[in-house]
Amino acid sequence: xxxxxxxxxxxxxxxxxxxxxxxxxTASAHGIAQRADLPVPEWLFAWAAAFVLLVxxxxxxxxxxxxxxxxxxxxxxxxxxxxLGVLAGAFGVFAFAAVVYAGFAGTQTATANLAPTVIxxxxxxxxxxxxxxxxDVFAAVSPWRAVGRAAGWxxxxxxxxxxxxxxAYPARVGxxxxxLGILLFAWVELVYVNRDxxxxxxxxxxxxxxxxLVGQSLYGVEAWTRNADAFGVAxxxxxxxxxLHWRERHLYLRxxxxxAPRMPTGPGAVAVxxxxxxxxxxxxxxxxAVWLDPNGLAARLxxxxxxxxxxxxxxxxxxxxxxxxxxxxxxxxxxxxxxAGMRTVGRDHTTNDLARRFAHSLIPIALAxxxxxxxxxxxxxxxxxAYLASDPLGNGSNLLGTASATIDYGIVGGTxxxxxxxxxxxxxxxxxxxxxxxxxxxxxxxxxxxxxxxxWMLLVMVTFTCLGLWLLSAASR
Amino acid sequence: xxxxxAHIGHWYHxxxxxxxxxxxxxxxxxxxxxxR
Numbered sequence: 001x002x003x004x005x006x007x008x009x010x011x012x013x014x015x016x017x018x019x020x021x022x023x024x025x026t027a028s029a030h031g032i033a034q035r036a037d038l039p040v041p042e043w044l045f046a047w048a049a050a051f052v053l054l055v056x057x058x059x060x061x062x063x064x065x066x067x068x069x070x071x072x073x074x075x076x077x078x079x080x081x082x083x084l085g086v087l088a089g090a091f092g093v094f095a096f097a098a099v100v101y102a103g104f105a106g107t108q109t110a111t112a113n114l115a116p117t118v119i120x121x122x123x124x125x126x127x128x129x130x131x132x133x134x135x136d137v138f139a140a141v142s143p144w145r146a147v148g149r150a151a152g153w154x155x156x157x158x159x160x161x162x163x164x165x166x167x168a169y170p171a172r173v174g175x176x177x178x179x180l181g182i183l184l185f186a187w188v189e190l191v192y193v194n195r196d197x198x199x200x201x202x203x204x205x206x207x208x209x210x211x212x213l214v215g216q217s218l219y220g221v222e223a224w225t226r227n228a229d230a231f232g233v234a235x236x237x238x239x240x241x242x243x244l245h246w247r248e249r250h251l252y253l254r255x256x257x258x259x260a261p262r263m264p265t266g267p268g269a270v271a272v273x274x275x276x277x278x279x280x281x282x283x284x285x286x287x288x289a290v291w292l293d294p295n296g297l298a299a300r301l302x303x304x305x306x307x308x309x310x311x312x313x314x315x316x317x318x319x320x321x322x323x324x325x326x327x328x329x330x331x332x333x334x335x336x337x338x339x340a341g342m343r344t345v346g347r348d349h350t351t352n353d354l355a356r357r358f359a360h361s362l363i364p365i366a367l368a369x370x371x372x373x374x375x376x377x378x379x380x381x382x383x384x385x386a387y388l389a390s391d392p393l394g395n396g397s398n399l400l401g402t403a404s405a406t407i408d409y410g411i412v413g414g415t416x417x418x419x420x421x422x423x424x425x426x427x428x429x430x431x432x433x434x435x436x437x438x439x440x441x442x443x444x445x446x447x448x449x450x451x452x453x454x455x456w457m458l459l460v461m462v463t464f465t466c467l468g469l470w471l472l473s474a475a476s477r
Numbered sequence: 478x479x480x481x482x483a484h485i486g487h488w489y490h491x492x493x494x495x496x497x498x499x500x501x502x503x504x505x506x507x508x509x510x511x512x513r
Contacts, residue, residue, distance in 0.1 A: 459498065463498050473494075
């Protein structure tokens with residue numbers, strides 16, 4: 001890349017971010033509301049976060065001259081009894097069956113039925129929170145993986161049948177099915193009008209499980225889970241940041257982050273992390289004034305779809321679908337710009353190659369966005385499991401004696417949530433910078449060149465941090 | 478339709494989130510130029 005082209009790309013990056021941040025649709029009745037007891041304005045947190053990233057970048061350049069994470073070793077903690085895996089799988093199948101049954105047989109009032117809270121709160125948000133501390137929980141409790149493994153075991157041990165070898169998973173397809181699956185789940189969560197209807201969710205859960213079982217039977221349980229199970233892939237990426245690693249009936253201890261550099265870098269690897277970040281970004285963006293104002297982007301896009309002949313239900317879904325896809329593409333574009341900038345230090349690597357090799361540096365950012373955007377949801381709505389477990393169908397039963405439990409909104413206040421969000425975003429982006437710096441050192445060897453290659457990534461990280469804080473700030477108004 | 482500038486009091490704070498990106502971007506560009 002020539003210096004001129006590099007300058008053009010910086011300009012494009014700044015223009016894109018400026019456009020996103022300064023759209024005039026924010027000129028609504030929304031004032032500059034602050035959380036009452038914050039010591040400084042919210043925007044100052046973005047400045048402080050950017051400063052922390054800058055200091056971290058300088059510290060990495062000075063104190064981290066050799067790649068460390070790539071060679072870090074794991075330490076065996078203990079052997080895990082095989083029965084634990086069986087029990088975890090059985091629990092996953094039981095939980096899945098309970099959610100599906102509640103969805104079909106229970107009340108269709110979303111807040112009184114077990115299914116929506118388990119799927120959108122405990123599963124989609126709770127598992128990432130748990131995973132970052134204890135490793136890949138979902139691999140153990142995944143109901144379709146458990147059924148697939150049990151079926152294989154039964155066929156060979158009990159039926160004494162010789163199962164045919166599974167087909168080779170197509171390497172060209174890679175993790176693209178997982179990226180598509182995450183995008184579809186996000187579409188259901190953020191766009192689909194019937195997303196809260198328990199019977200619809202139960203139908204979708206069964207359909208997803210069937211697709212997973214068919215895929216596993218064709219390509220083998222592990223190959224399919226590693227590449228095409230959207231949730232297995234997404235939660236598996238978060239698990240790479242955790243200090244605990246469960247592998248083949250052994251539990252290993254390792255420094256945090258060291259699992260990330262070993263992320264497979266085949267086709268679809270970049271798409272998965274960009275979709276994860278982009279969909280969460282759109283979730284925040286779609287709650288802000290730029291999107292929601294009477295004259296905002298949602299209203300304008302909806303009127304376009306009305307003009308194309310779509311009805312009152314389909315037109316807003318069309319608008320939200322466009323918004324979701326565009327935000328994912330913007331996130332992918334920002335990452336691509338950061339990668340393209342790396343080539344200013346030498347043209348010995350293609351942009352595609354670098355994009356794949358640095359994709360793991362986005363994992364902590366994806367996790368940070370999940371924590372920042374959904375912490376309050378988990379803290380508040382997560383408590384609903386106390387009464388939903390006792391009354392999963394919403395028919396007045398009290399199985400565990402906790403049906404009268406309520407949600408305590410005093411458990412954490414608005415200011416506490418804001419501090420968690422800021423801390424998550426800063427920590428996630430510092431971790432992303434660290435992973436990228438370590439990978440740059442292993443690629444370019446010379447610490448000076450490696451550091452210079454990361455100027456652009458620093459700018460991308462600062463952009464993601466400020467964008468994330470702006471989205472959270474705007475969504476809270 | 479009111480020009481966006483008339484509402485600057487409502488959206489200028491969004492630009493405050495952009496400022497760190499511009500400052501760090503400018504500093505990195507200048508630093509990279511000097512190193513070359």
